[in-house]
Amino acid sequence: MNLSARANATSTESVAKLSVRDISRRFETRGKIVEALKGVSFDVPSGGFYSIIGHSGCGKSTLLNIVAGLDQATSGVVAVDGVVRRSPGPDRGMVFQSYTLFPWLSVIENVAFGMRMGGMGKKERREAAQHYVELVKLSAFVDAYPKELSGGMRQRVALARALANKPAVLLMDEPFGALDAETREQMQELLLNVRNKEFMTVLFITHDIEEAILLSETIGIMAARPGRVAHEFKIELPYPRDAATKVSDAFVQNKRRLIEVFKSI
Numbered sequence: 001m002n003l004s005a006r007a008n009a010t011s012t013e014s015v016a017k018l019s020v021r022d023i024s025r026r027f028e029t030r031g032k033i034v035e036a037l038k039g040v041s042f043d044v045p046s047g048g049f050y051s052i053i054g055h056s057g058c059g060k061s062t063l064l065n066i067v068a069g070l071d072q073a074t075s076g077v078v079a080v081d082g083v084v085r086r087s088p089g090p091d092r093g094m095v096f097q098s099y100t101l102f103p104w105l106s107v108i109e110n111v112a113f114g115m116r117m118g119g120m121g122k123k124e125r126r127e128a129a130q131h132y133v134e135l136v137k138l139s140a141f142v143d144a145y146p147k148e149l150s151g152g153m154r155q156r157v158a159l160a161r162a163l164a165n166k167p168a169v170l171l172m173d174e175p176f177g178a179l180d181a182e183t184r185e186q187m188q189e190l191l192l193n194v195r196n197k198e199f200m201t202v203l204f205i206t207h208d209i210e211e212a213i214l215l216s217e218t219i220g221i222m223a224a225r226p227g228r229v230a231h232e233f234k235i236e237l238p239y240p241r242d243a244a245t246k247v248s249d250a251f252v253q254n255k256r257r258l259i260e261v262f263k264s265i
């Protein structure tokens with residue numbers, strides 16, 4: 001289903017795919033309390049792309065870790081398809097900034113890893129993994145090992161591996177943050193392309209305002225101390241989008257509006 005058909009199909013759904021409700025997280029170190037998050041709430045609809053932006057230290061990674069079940073909120077809940085989640089599970093796939101591939105497994109074996117854990121047969125697994133390897137344009141490297149790949153290629157494998165497990169929500173924590181500018185642009189375009197083909201609901205963390213505008217339907221702007229979503233910003237740009245979208249008048253207008261809001265927080 002393409003994005004416009006998906007938008008029509010999902011517009012009447014009332015239960016959010018991902019629902020974050022009133023999340024607070026307090027850390028206590030050496031007797032000092034840090035309110036990393038306070039009252040964070042937002043919804044991501046099925047097939048939606050929601051980005052979180054905010055200055056360093058405002059709580060973005062803490063929030064994503066709680067959504068992933070890797071950290072526990074002091075109060076509040078995270079629900080996927082209306083079911084409360086407090087620990088990690090296959091319904092939430094993660095792509096991190098640092099490379100997290102298994103160095104002893106080839107590209108296809110890395111992508112098939114989750115299916116292997118899920119008990120799928122070898123032939124079926126390889127066929128399914130092949131689809132995701134093709135999707136991220138790495139067909140020529142199926143049998144290569146991570147050390148033989150560039151940073152961008154490794155992140156493509158990480159994306160394919162996360163998608164192969166068919167998570168309800170894909171969580172991406174600055175996935176392109178360690179890449180050079182040119183590779184980063186290629187990865188943004190690849191992600192737009194993949195999203196146009198696969199049904200995905202994404203929660204994406206980034207420092208990069210242009211990246212957030214190019215990819216997202218909605219941007220949650222976080223403010224610090226305590227970390228909270230201070231403003232939700234809708235991106236008014238039609239899909240499909242590509243690198244050329246960044247030089248369109250509409251993009252520049254969205255960027256100007258977003259920077260104004262960002263400065264006012």
Ligand SMILES: Nc1ncnc2c1ncn2[C@@H]1O[C@H](COP(=O)(O)OP(=O)(O)OP(=O)(O)O)[C@@H](O)[C@H]1O
Pocket residue numbers: 027028029034035036054055056057058059060061062063227
């Ligand atoms: N385990 C911890 N113990 C104590 N304080 C913590 C812990 N983890 C995070 N914090 C504090 O919580 C706040 C939010 O941190 P977090 O790493 O989530 O911010 P961030 O927005 O992801 O930052 P960056 O963009 O630099 O990665 C910071 O003040 C940080 O020092």
